[in-house]
Amino acid sequence: MKEFESLKRYYRPIQPTVKAEDTGIVYLEVQPTREIEHFVYCFWQLKTSQPLKYDYHYRVVSDGCIDIFFDHRQLAESFVMGFCRKYTEFPIGKEFNYIGIRFLPAAFPLLFKIDAKILANQAQELKNILPDFADWIQASISSSYPFEVVTEMLNEKISIYLEKQEFYYDSRFLNALQLILKKKGHLDTEKELNTGLSPRQLRRIFNYYIGTTAKxxxxxxxxxxxxxxxxxxxxxxxxxxxxxxxxxxxxxxxKNFKTFYGVTPSEAFR
Incomplete structure (x- = not known):
């Protein structure tokens, strides 16, 4: 899908790495295959290498993406997290092994025909959104498989979805999305997104593909x-x-940074 090549070129949605003092915790990212790289930014794993003394509080910062993730130890527990207006933090216990798929902005609705607005600012059980995908995770992936094997399976699964899809989208939306990414978000979305969409159309289409407004x-x-x-x-x-x-x-x-990250820049970058 050449139309989406620029998304990954201009945008790198990252999450904080595990801090040095968080001993016993491993965070990994693996790049997808070329067939799906314009839809998937990365596959990720967050796991403990040894039991922790206290519950770990994991912080997810705003990145404009939608993620599918699941507990590799309890494969019936799979979730989808939509666009988040602010950071989210929650306890995940003393032992865990989560594996996830971070989709590039707009990729999840394009691929699965799901309205991103219904996913925004929350995590929902995957079985309520994509029951076939949730069933496949539980039936096909074993908790004994290493992360590398799981990512190969996920690559293949999403490739199959891509092959089966016929994509229908408004090129004016894609032009608006590309402009925002090229300008690093620094633009007046009411005046500079001259892509032929009215303000009402722009709001509607961004809510569907991203889960929020262009601004x-x-x-x-x-x-x-x-x-x-x-x-x-x-x-x-x-x-x-x-x-x-x-x-x-x-x-x-x-003030803006703390909304999206949860702490001040001096705390985040010390």
């Missing part, structure tokens, strides 16, 4: 741009990278 999505793209730059707390003070993507001042940036 809210652009704010997440700006936030992700800062994460991708991998600044230090000191470099942010000196270079003021946040001014390059339209934040008015440091206070505006800090």
């Amino acid at each position: 809210s999505f652009s704010n997440v793209v700006r936030f992700q741009y800062i994460l991708n730059a991998q600044p230090t707390s000191q470099s942010l003070k000196e270079n003021k990278l946040y001014l390059d993507v339209g934040f008015f001042d440091q206070a505006h940036f800090i």
